[in-house]
Structure formats: structure tokens, C-alpha cells
Amino acid sequence: MQQSSPYLYHGADVSYFSGKVRPAFPQKNLWVREVVPNIKEILARTGVAFIPVLMTPEGEAWQDTSEILDRLEAAHPEPPLYPRSPLQRVVAYLIELYGDEVGLLPAMHYRWSFEESERKARVDFALGSGNLAAANQFADRMTQGKNMLGVSDATAPAIEAHTRQLLDALCDHYEGHRFLLGDSMSLADCGLMGPFYGHLFRDAVPQRLLMQTAFQVCCWIERMNRPPLDQKGWLPDDALAGTLPPVLEVMAEGVPMLLEAVARIDAWIDANPGADLPRAIGMLSTTFRDAELSCMCRPYTLFMVQRPLAAYAALDDVERARVDAALTGTGWEPLLACAPRHRVVKRGNVLVVDG
Numbered sequence: 001m002q003q004s005s006p007y008l009y010h011g012a013d014v015s016y017f018s019g020k021v022r023p024a025f026p027q028k029n030l031w032v033r034e035v036v037p038n039i040k041e042i043l044a045r046t047g048v049a050f051i052p053v054l055m056t057p058e059g060e061a062w063q064d065t066s067e068i069l070d071r072l073e074a075a076h077p078e079p080p081l082y083p084r085s086p087l088q089r090v091v092a093y094l095i096e097l098y099g100d101e102v103g104l105l106p107a108m109h110y111r112w113s114f115e116e117s118e119r120k121a122r123v124d125f126a127l128g129s130g131n132l133a134a135a136n137q138f139a140d141r142m143t144q145g146k147n148m149l150g151v152s153d154a155t156a157p158a159i160e161a162h163t164r165q166l167l168d169a170l171c172d173h174y175e176g177h178r179f180l181l182g183d184s185m186s187l188a189d190c191g192l193m194g195p196f197y198g199h200l201f202r203d204a205v206p207q208r209l210l211m212q213t214a215f216q217v218c219c220w221i222e223r224m225n226r227p228p229l230d231q232k233g234w235l236p237d238d239a240l241a242g243t244l245p246p247v248l249e250v251m252a253e254g255v256p257m258l259l260e261a262v263a264r265i266d267a268w269i270d271a272n273p274g275a276d277l278p279r280a281i282g283m284l285s286t287t288f289r290d291a292e293l294s295c296m297c298r299p300y301t302l303f304m305v306q307r308p309l310a311a312y313a314a315l316d317d318v319e320r321a322r323v324d325a326a327l328t329g330t331g332w333e334p335l336l337a338c339a340p341r342h343r344v345v346k347r348g349n350v351l352v353v354d355g
């Protein structure tokens with residue numbers, strides 16, 4: 001599709017979710033101007049105060065990174081980010097789910113548990129606007145909120161061990177492949193950029209960790225933001241690289257947390273028929289590796305879990321058996337087997353119960 005004017009991307013380097021969508025722009029050869037988020041305008045156009053938001057040349061305002069990527073894929077299908085083949089498609093959504101929901105743990109820990117990271121983040125928050133007071137106000141809210149996301153002294157060792165193991169598995173993978181599903185970028189890579197770009201790659205303390213122990217991951221991050229023109233596609237025949245299941249295994253350490261969230265959201269909807277969905281419905285307790293973890297339970301988690309489940313449910317028996325066989329032992333089996341009783345959808349950028 002020819003563009004007569006640019007997309008306007010209200011995003012920021014320091015923002016987790018802005019990093020997820022940004023690589024799709026050069027990948028799809030789009031004309032995009034990234035601008036300092038105008039929260040007043042965002043609120044007026046979307047009804048919510050989140051970034052990133054993509055304003056289209058046609059005058060629409062797209063909010064929520066999963067929906068932005070879905071819409072970009074529909075409007076600019078080539079080159080594709082979403083695999084059509086069963087295994088690669090399901091895996092792409094699982095990694096997106098990890099990136100959006102579980103990756104928050106390492107990202108928030110390494111930004112807010114270390115004074116050096118926090119100091120840099122506070123400056124980063126003011127980069128675009130120059131308004132240090134407003135940046136500090138936002139940062140204060142974030143520091144106070146890290147416990148709500150499951151980051152505490154008790155969970156820090158497990159989060160750090162998880163991160164180191166994930167970095168090792170990713171380094172092994174990127175040694176042989178430029179992207180997660182082979183030689184081309186996909187939704188999976190975009191999803192993983194959430195935790196990896198704005199936080200782990202740019203914050204002071206984890207940046208050292210990545211530079212010193214995971215330079216293949218650093219190269220992948222830079223490749224994502226400036227994608228090469230000579231990409232040769234995903235692995236043929238719907239294959240996964242032999243180095244990907246170990247990555248998936250580490251990511252699956254978040255599965256108990258996701259399943260507990262689904263159970264709690266289902267129970268809340270049962271107990272509150274017809275009620276508006278709040279952003280959070282209390283705290284949930286789960287395990288993360290060897291740690292007891294409690295975090296805020298957000299109905300949005302169900303929205304993200306529904307995506308791989310929908311891709312999986314769309315398969316025929318033969319395809320599903322192949323996906324099951326390929327994912328056996330990765331730890332994602334219980335997630336794909338879970339059957340939420342309720343469904344949530346977005347209406348006017350707000351989540352509502354839809355059955």
C-alpha cells in the first residue's frame with residue numbers, strides 16, 4: 001500500500017512496549033515518524049493513557065501492541081511477520097505471550113531493583129519531553145509498583161537465574177540463526193523485544209550483563225531495529241531450530257503464573273457476572289522457579305493467553321499432533337491444554353467479557 005503521509009508513532013526508547021512494535025516499521029518498509037508521546041492527544045483519541053500508540057495516515061489511532069501488529073500485518077502483509085504454518089505460528093504467539101507477560105519480571109527487576117539503573121531510567125523518562133518533574137513522578141509510581149508485578153527481594157534470585165539461563169539459551173540460538181524462527185523476523189522476535197530493548201538493553205545494570213555475557217543477543221537487538229534486507233525466510237517445512245526448544249523451556253518458567261492468572265480471572269468473572277472488568281483483580285500467588293511469587297492479577301493476561309490458544313484451536317487433528325510432539329518437554333503443554341471458561345475482547349480500547 002502506497003503511503004501519502006507517514007504513520008506517527010507515539011513511543012519512546014525507554015518504554016517496554018514501544019520496543020515491540022518499532023522493528024515492524026523498517027521490516028515492512030513503512031514511512032513512520034516516531035514522536036514524543038502526547039498523552040493529552042493519546043487520551044483524547046484512545047480513551048486510555050498508554051504508549052505506544054500508532055496514528056495512521058488515514059486518521060485512526062491504534063492502541064495496544066498486539067492489535068497494532070495485527071493491523072499492520074493486515075494492511076501491509078508483505079513481508080509477513082505472522083507465520084501461517086501451524087508450529088511456527090503457535091510458537092510465535094507463545095513467545096509474544098512470554099514477552100508481554102513474563103518478561104516484565106526481568107525487565108522491572110533490572111530497572112527498579114538497582115539504584116544505578118533507576119537513576120538512568122529517571123533521566124531517560126525525561127528525554128523526549130525535558131520535563132524532569134513529570135518524569136520523576138512517573139518513575140516514583142513505577143518504583144512503588146514493582147512489588148505488584150512480582151519483583152521483590154524474595155524473587156530476585158529466581159528472576160536473575162531465569163534471565164541468565166534465557167540469555168545463554170538465546171546466545172546458543174543466535175549463534176546459528178539471525179532470528180527466532182530462522183532467517184527472517186517474526187512476531188516472536190517483536191514480542192521478545194518488549195523486555196529486551198527498552199529495559200534489558202538500555203538500562204544501566206542489565207546492559208552490562210548483556211554486553212559482557214550475551215553479545216549474540218545484543219547483535220539480535222540491533223538487527224531487529226535495523227533489519228537486514230537479505231532475509232531468507234523462516235526455516236522450511238514449519239521446522240523449529242534445534243536451539244529453540246531450550247529457549248522455550250526457560251520461557252515456560254512463567255507458565256504456572258499464567259495458568260494461575262487464568263484461573264483467578266475465570267473465578268472473578270464467575271463471581272461478578274456482568275460487572276465491568278477492572279485493570280487488576282487483586283493479588284495472585286504462584287511459584288517462579290524455586291521462589292514464591294505474588295503479583296497483581298490483570299485480566300489483560302487472559303487476552304494475551306487467548307492468542308496462542310486461538311492459533312492452536314484453529315489447527316486440525318494432524319497439525320495439532322505435530323505441534324504437541326514438537327513442544328513436548330518444553331513446559332508449554334499445560335498452557336496449550338488450558339481451556340479458559342471465559343473470553344475477553346477489546347471494545348474501544350477497554351477489555352470486556354465476551355462470554
Ligand SMILES: N[C@@H](CCC(=O)N[C@@H](CS)C(=O)NCC(=O)O)C(=O)O
Pocket residue numbers: 015016017018049050051052063064065066
Ligand atoms: N498492553 C499494552 C501495554 C502498554 C503499556 O503498559 N505501556 C506502558 C509503557 S511501556 C505505559 O504506557 N504505562 C503507563 C502507565 O502504566 O500508566 C500494549 O501492548 O500496548
